[in-house]
Amino acid sequence: MTIVLWDIDGTLIRSGGAGKIAMESALRSTFGIREINDSVPYSGRTDVAIVRDLLLAHDLPTTDENRMLLREAYLQELPGCLKSAGGEILPGIPSLVENFHRNDNVLQGLLTGNVLRGARTKLEHFALWDFFGPGGFGDRQTDRNEVAREALEAVESHLGREANRAKIWVIGDTPHDVTCARAIGANVLAVATGWHPIAELEACRADHVLHDLSDTERVRTLLGIG
Ligand SMILES: [Mg+2]
Secondary structure: OEEEEEOOEOOOEEOOOHHHHHHHHHHHHHHOOOOOOOOOOOOOOOHHHHHHHHHHHOOOOOOHHHHHHHHHHHHHHHHHHHHHHOOEEOOOHHHHHHHHHHOOOEEEEEEOOOOHHHHHHHHHHOOOHHHOOOEEOOOOOOOHHHHHHHHHHHHHHHHOOOOOHHHEEEEEOOHHHHHHHHHOOOEEEEEOOOOOOHHHHHHOOOOEEEOOOOOHHHHHHHOOOO
């Protein structure tokens, strides 16, 4: 059994900035912020960490209530932002996720910084949600390595046994994806379809780095999936 854990943004899809637009719109509508402080990084980070840092960057108290209000407003804004932002499914993805979904020797899940409802909204927008089983999400953990542990736990509880780490592949587009794969002893295929150039991903010592996943046969060979 090979386990494939997918990142979402920059790996399966590009949302055209919908996530960031929705978060900023939520800051405006919920807290009356006029000038958005653009210093908070989003790439490869968990939503709970982004929400905390956005509150701090706008001098708002990081209370549980404020975190919840911002997250809920973000989730309300997201579907509309996805429609207007003009995102796309990345090359090779429809064929790969369908192929892995059909293959009884592959368990395909998610390892993403998105909160579960955000992940679902994004993937339903692109008609991809039904292809994925267990996953780890950015609802609770500020540290992506913890999300990887959550994904591994979800996979093992789905399987009812310990997973063979040598047969786990994380696919992602940022240095954080590489680091969190290593935190659970998994292999990692990095892909330069997000914001990070191929040289930066190679410097993180991913097992393989590709420009994109359009050569689906090569991807399957690299992952040892026939
Ligand atoms: Mg990503």
